[in-house]
Amino acid sequence: MASSHFIFSVIFVLFLNSAAGNNMSSYLIFVNHDSITSLPFDDTKWLSTRVFYTYEALRGFAAMLTEVESAFIATLPGVTAVLKDQANTKLQTTRSPEFLGLNQNLGLWPDTNFGENVIIGLVDTGIWPEAASFNDGGLGPVPSGWKGYCEDRVDFNSSLCNKKLIGAKYFMKGFNNAGFAYQSPRDETGHGSHVASTAAGVPVEHANLFGFAEGTARGIASKARIAMYKACAATCFNSDILAALESAIKDGVHVLSLSLVHDESEAPYFNNIIARGGFAAMERGIFVTCAAGNGGPSPTSVMNTAPWLTTVGAGSIDRTFPIDVVLGDGQVHTGSSLFSSNLNATEVFPLVYVGICDSLKTLPQNLMGKIVVCSYLRGLIVDNALMVQAVGAAGFIAVNPKIVGEELKALPYPLPAASVSFNEGKQIISYIISTQNPFGRFVFNIPRKERAPALASFSSRGPNPLVLEILKPDLIAPGAAALLRARHPSWSPAVIRSALMTTAATNDNQGIPILDYKDMQAATALGIGSGYINPNRAADPGLVYDASVSDYISFLCSLNYTEGQMKLFTAKPNPCSGSAGSPGNLNYPSFSVVFKPNSNIQVLTRTVTCVGEMLPEVYHVIVVNSETEKVTITVEPQMLSFNSVGEQQMYKIKFETNFVQENDSRVFDDMMFGFISWESEKHMVRSPISVIWIPEPVYGFEPSPRVKNAGAYLWPKLNLFLTQAMCLLVTSFVFPLGF
Numbered sequence: 001m002a003s004s005h006f007i008f009s010v011i012f013v014l015f016l017n018s019a020a021g022n023n024m025s026s027y028l029i030f031v032n033h034d035s036i037t038s039l040p041f042d043d044t045k046w047l048s049t050r051v052f053y054t055y056e057a058l059r060g061f062a063a064m065l066t067e068v069e070s071a072f073i074a075t076l077p078g079v080t081a082v083l084k085d086q087a088n089t090k091l092q093t094t095r096s097p098e099f100l101g102l103n104q105n106l107g108l109w110p111d112t113n114f115g116e117n118v119i120i121g122l123v124d125t126g127i128w129p130e131a132a133s134f135n136d137g138g139l140g141p142v143p144s145g146w147k148g149y150c151e152d153r154v155d156f157n158s159s160l161c162n163k164k165l166i167g168a169k170y171f172m173k174g175f176n177n178a179g180f181a182y183q184s185p186r187d188e189t190g191h192g193s194h195v196a197s198t199a200a201g202v203p204v205e206h207a208n209l210f211g212f213a214e215g216t217a218r219g220i221a222s223k224a225r226i227a228m229y230k231a232c233a234a235t236c237f238n239s240d241i242l243a244a245l246e247s248a249i250k251d252g253v254h255v256l257s258l259s260l261v262h263d264e265s266e267a268p269y270f271n272n273i274i275a276r277g278g279f280a281a282m283e284r285g286i287f288v289t290c291a292a293g294n295g296g297p298s299p300t301s302v303m304n305t306a307p308w309l310t311t312v313g314a315g316s317i318d319r320t321f322p323i324d325v326v327l328g329d330g331q332v333h334t335g336s337s338l339f340s341s342n343l344n345a346t347e348v349f350p351l352v353y354v355g356i357c358d359s360l361k362t363l364p365q366n367l368m369g370k371i372v373v374c375s376y377l378r379g380l381i382v383d384n385a386l387m388v389q390a391v392g393a394a395g396f397i398a399v400n401p402k403i404v405g406e407e408l409k410a411l412p413y414p415l416p417a418a419s420v421s422f423n424e425g426k427q428i429i430s431y432i433i434s435t436q437n438p439f440g441r442f443v444f445n446i447p448r449k450e451r452a453p454a455l456a457s458f459s460s461r462g463p464n465p466l467v468l469e470i471l472k473p474d475l476i477a478p479g480a481a482a483l484l485r486a487r488h489p490s491w492s493p494a495v496i497r498s499a500l501m502t503t504a505a506t507n508d509n510q511g512i513p514i515l516d517y518k519d520m521q522a523a524t525a526l527g528i529g530s531g532y533i534n535p536n537r538a539a540d541p542g543l544v545y546d547a548s549v550s551d552y553i554s555f556l557c558s559l560n561y562t563e564g565q566m567k568l569f570t571a572k573p574n575p576c577s578g579s580a581g582s583p584g585n586l587n588y589p590s591f592s593v594v595f596k597p598n599s600n601i602q603v604l605t606r607t608v609t610c611v612g613e614m615l616p617e618v619y620h621v622i623v624v625n626s627e628t629e630k631v632t633i634t635v636e637p638q639m640l641s642f643n644s645v646g647e648q649q650m651y652k653i654k655f656e657t658n659f660v661q662e663n664d665s666r667v668f669d670d671m672m673f674g675f676i677s678w679e680s681e682k683h684m685v686r687s688p689i690s691v692i693w694i695p696e697p698v699y700g701f702e703p704s705p706r707v708k709n710a711g712a713y714l715w716p717k718l719n720l721f722l723t724q725a726m727c728l729l730v731t732s733f734v735f736p737l738g739f
Contacts, residue, residue, distance in 0.1 A: 023512045026085035026174055026239055027070045028273075031078045032567030052173045053243040057250070059568065062174065062239035077570035079126040080564045082269060085174050087235045089266060097220055100477065100535055112486035115221025117143045120199050120482055121253030121286075123244045123260065126185045126230035127168060129160040131193060133201030136163035148227050148251030153184030164202065167227030167251060171244045174237030184404070185230045192228060195259050200224040220535075221482035227253055234366070236260060238273045245277035249284055249378030255481050256281050261293045261303035268466070269556065275306040277567055278524045282308040283549055287481045287493040292473040293460035297403060297518040299526065301460040301667045307471045307586055308552050310497045312481040313452035313460065315476035315514070315532060317369040323418045324443040325397060327351075327431050332443075335397070335418030336408035341444050348415050349394040351438040353429050357384045357398060368392030371416075371440060373428060375399040381419070382411055389415045395442060399425025407457040407517035416442045424485060452478065452509055453532050456517045462526040463668075463692060464592065467559065469584035469594035471690055473529045473546065474501055480535035488540050488611075494547040494587075495611070499538040500686045501589040502545070504531035506675075524673045525688040530590060542683025543608040543642075545589040558583040591676075593631075593655045594690040602655040611648075612641035612683060617642050619678040619685070621651075627672040630659040631691055635676060661693035668692075 051064040102109050119353040148167035150158040161168055167184035177428060187193045201219035229244035233616040248256055258274060269275040278288040283612050292313040295301030304311050323337040350370045357376035372388045376398050385396045396417035406421040432438040455476060464472045484496045508623065513522040514532065556569060557576035566575050586603050591603050619640045623633050632654055640649045653676065660666060677684055
């Protein structure tokens with residue numbers, strides 16, 4: 001074996017050193033465990049001329065190669081994948097802690113000293129170290145065992161770091177350092193600083209947004225430490241993301257936050273950089289949380305679906321920034337705006353509807369002194385407002401498209417303006433069209449508390465496009481993983497996720513089901529997963545669903561990966577030699593049941609571990625099934641008894657159906673949702689259920705590649721539902737950050 005490794009290394013070095021330097025691009029080369037020792041990582045000349053990143057934890061490297069070289073390397077023994085480096089990873093994203101039920105005087109905050117000594121690593125656009133949120137007043141020494149540091153770069157001195165910001169590095173070689181003002185860990189876009197302050201910003205008094213909602217802004221874990229790994233600007237190169245993840249793993253972070261999605265949603269997990277990097281982190285006990293994506297409300301738009309990642313959607317909080325649009329006939333329509341005014345209301349102005357906002361490159365004549373109304377499809381709404389302001393308009397109203405529905409965006413308009421929902425907008429437009437001289441005015445209101453949370457219409461939805469048997473997303477709202485890690489440092493990433501999921505709420509602050517802003521109907525598990533997190537309950541979940549590295553290996557085997565592909569995840573020889581089983585039998589805290597043609601029974605197995613301390617404790621199961629005529633659900637046994645912490649019990653859940661899906665256009669509409677709950681006198685351990693029926697394939701249609709991996713039979717007709725709807729940052733929303 002040693003001889004073959006040596007030959008492999010020599011071939012690599014000779015081939016690469018002899019290559020011409022013309023027409024080269026950056027490539028990612030991944031190798032299996034057997035070959036990792038053969039790579040010439042210590043050859044200084046080779047590294048300095050062709051390789052710009054090496055990934056030890058991720059088993060590979062990034063190098064500048066010609067197309068011919070990359071094709072040759074792909075044929076070498078031990079090489080499992082050669083991928084062209086691409087910028088196909090994109091970014092996604094004062095009252096959040098209080099809305100989550102966190103209290104300074106009791107519960108998880110004081111119990112964990114606000115997450116002190118937990119290190120949160122963020123792979124993002126960098127950080128603005130001078131911001132008040134990153135002050136280190138009152139913090140103790142940097143946690144022992146921390147191996148990271150802050151880099152000295154252009155416009156960023158390592159002395160800017162402190163006991164709060166304990167790490168700041170820059171990874172932009174894949175981007176070739178082109179076109180960015182700050183070639184350093186400094187934040188150019190604001191995204192990374194926003195994410196970091198939401199995660200672990202210290203309390204900042206008198207914080208406000210354009211004068212609105214003044215109060216004390218703080219992060220979820222305000223005494224946790226921050227390590228920023230800048231790998232993104234407007235977008236992110238895969239090689240840079242992997243280098244950042246590699247560094248974070250080596251430095252010793254406890255939690256990794258990735259508000260990123262990999263554009264190639266159909267890529268299997270062995271070719272998905274976030275899935276690969278997240279697996280390496282999970283192996284080392286690091287909790288990894290990722291954004292579900294901004295592709296909602298379309299079905300199958302959810303991203304970051306690997307089960308070792310915690311996938312978080314977006315939901316609103318209970319604070320809005322209302323502004324009333326009062327029409328000439330007395331109608332009042334409430335929108336949202338961050339336009340700041342000392343007045344209670346504007347004067348009355350004529351209203352004019354100009355069609356689609358995106359087409360306002362050439363403005364109609366005579367807009368001066370009028371309130372301009374338009375329907376937007378995409379693009380920067382505030383830019384449209386600036387355009388109409390420039391020609392003397394008195395106001396601006398942006399109407400949601402149908403796909404966005406009733407969601408309201410609070411935007412910093414430069415003139416009196418409002419964002420209004422689709423239905424409210426229809427009524428305003430109808431008034432304008434049907435009235436000879438339409439007019440209206442704006443009435444300004446103070447921020448107020450509203451019904452919340454609600455599922456953001458842009459938040460990506462399931463079913464899981466890669467593996468139907470794993471329900472994604474897992475949760476909505478920013479997570480509390482750092483607080484749970486501080487409270488229970490021995491908990492595995494899977495246990496932390498389980499605690500967050502099984503204690504999450506599905507009702508809002510008025511005690512009724514969480515709504516979906518898409519249509520103002522009750523949200524389903526395809527959008528909210530288990531629900532909205534409750535950090536204090538998550539600290540004491542009673543029972544948890546744990547999963548080890550070997551469990552995830554068995555899951556990957558169930559996807560029929562080749563031995564070479566499996567070597568990207570494990571050094572174990574022949575890891576799939578036994579029965580792979582079904583991906584649905586992974587010990588996950590939720591259930592996604594897939595009935596294929598000629599299949600009417602599904603039996604899944606789960607194991608729960610006792611972490612409650614008031615023992616003995618007896619749990620009884622409750623099953624909630626909204627469509628008993630379609631499917632019956634039985635659980636055996638129906639009672640579980642625990643006498644010690646760490647004790648495990650197994651149960652089986654059986655699904656039976658006589659329903660047959662015959663209409664391909666109704667596959668998503670006919671899904672069933674419910675849950676099971678194990679309940680004792682103290683704990684309620686709830687798991688959501690989704691059931692989908694797959695019809696017979698239509699002759700002439702091939703199954704979608706991303707559904708083939710799940711062993712299902714959906715075909716491209718169903719994927720017509722999949723669209724991309726990228727949305728702007730909405731200040732009134734809690735974005736998919738998990739800390």
